Amino acid sequence: MKKLVFSAMCLLFFSLPGARAESAPAYKTWNEITAEMTRILDSSYELYLLGDVESGKQAVNRAYFEFYEKLGVERAVLSYISGKRAATVEYQFAEVKRLMTESASGQEVRASLNTLARMLKEDADQLDGKKETPWGVFVASLLILLREGIEAILVVAAIAAYLIRSGNKRLTGLVYGSAVAAIVMSALLAVALQKLFSISGASQEMLEGFTMLLAVAVLFFVSNWMVSKAESIAWKKYIEDKIALAATTGSTVALAAASFLAVFREGAETILFYQALLADTREHMDMLWLGFAAACLCLVVVFAAVRFGSLHIPLRPFFIGTSILMYVMAVSFAGGGFKELQEADVVSVTPVSGIITVDILGIYPTVETLLPQAVMLVLAIVSFLFYTRRGAASEKAASE
Known part of the structure; x- marks a missing residue:
């Protein structure tokens, strides 16, 4: 299934009709x-x-x-x-x-x-002033996919690892299928943005922003659900009562939705970035493909490290670590979502001095992006402490 995900990415990123010709500046x-x-x-x-x-x-x-x-000015500035x-x-x-x-x-x-x-x-x-060089094209292609794909691959890998550790390996197909569906939907959206509809740039930013905020809610729910099962007594009861994930419709849907939204939230923009890079690259097209392949390989390595490395981690640290990762992603997506809405003129912009931009964590120097992140951070800490303390109390009561 993992091969299917990355094959779909390779196929859809570059098979859109007229990707090169119609993107030419x-x-x-x-x-x-x-x-x-x-x-x-x-x-x-x-x-x-x-x-x-x-x-x-x-x-x-x-x-x-x-x-x-x-x-493609934004893409060029990001890359170079x-x-x-x-x-x-x-x-x-x-x-x-x-x-x-x-x-x-x-x-x-x-x-x-x-x-x-x-x-x-x-x-x-x-x-x-930058002449097109083989390694320049390679790095630009590499960074586009790494920058947009690393968060998605971490979410998908963590969910897959969780399913396997919980004895629900058969449900990983649902997670991978959701990721593939997100890639297909991203490709269709990219086509729509370029050909089928007169979708404004602001509308695209709004779509991305609301998708990220929806992902925040889903990731927060999944994080709470995972950390609530971290204690061995809670997990034992979960298994003994046969409340398998397959029968827990809400949890199953949430995990699939988290996988879908993590991939979909920036998918169309990533495809459009690659189309712009295809149009801008006059020579060294082989290095563009090599950079893309190297980025895919890096994401596979990250996926494998999380997916297989987690099998050797004790159950409690694994569940807690996975839930913390989801909390961090939720906080990051909260900042990124409001930034997209700012670009769409839906949310105002109030600059904050002394704050540096940390794109990978969704940190931007404005009140409107920092405030929801602060709220999410407080909620995450309170939820984490609540579930871990409740689990510890259950463990203590059971041992007495």
Whole structure:
């Protein structure tokens, strides 16, 4: 089944019709793209000065969604500069719109637009200065899949290991099947985003954001369920009462849903990133494929380490460790989900100084992303302590 998952990824990432041809940019350099973006941003300022705030914000959104995202600037910055830089630029877009919404002075809006234009120019200069090299293409391809896939593979592997440790190995097919279904759905969504529907960039961000927040709820439920079974008495009772996972519909659905959502949440965007990389790569196409294959191999190694390594861990530490991993993923997804909604203009952006961006943990320097993470962290700690103490009390009572 694991081979099926990765074969499906390889097939669907690159078999979308017209992936290379239709993704080809109309611009020859990154500076040409950012110059057009700057022109659009200048027009947004003129609209703002005329009192048309909404049209001004729409122009900013056009520069972001139709150029920064669609033409692969974001992907290039993520691959060749850093994730932190990409997040900084994204929040500068949001800062411009925030100032417009709050009816800031023209001078403030102009200064913010100048900062954004300078960032775009700096990144374009750096990207244009990078000649296409074999290892550059390899690393870009490797990082796209690793960055987007590592969290998903950890969730899927942890759930599969849990099922095996609980004596429900036959249900791992449901988890793997959910992951494959998520890949297929991601491919269909990528096609829809490019061909079938006029889905705006904001709508895509909203879909990703709400998917991640749904995943938060599912992961939190699964985490609580796992940690509640960590004590040997609780687990023995669970087995003796024959409340096998196959008969526990809610738990079975939750585990399958967690697998599906972990893969689906960034699947379509990952495919679109690869399509952009295919279009941008003029030479060294073999290194692009090699980078993709290396990323798949890395994910297989991570999967195997969690899936098979867990068999040698005592039951209680395994259940507790797995539940902690799920809690961490839930906290990470909470930050990432609200960030996507910020990009879609559904949630406001209130910057927080002194906080650095940690993309892999979903940490971003805004009140709206940090607050739900803080709430989730408190809930996770309270839930963990409640279930572990209750389990310990049950163990003590049973031994007396």
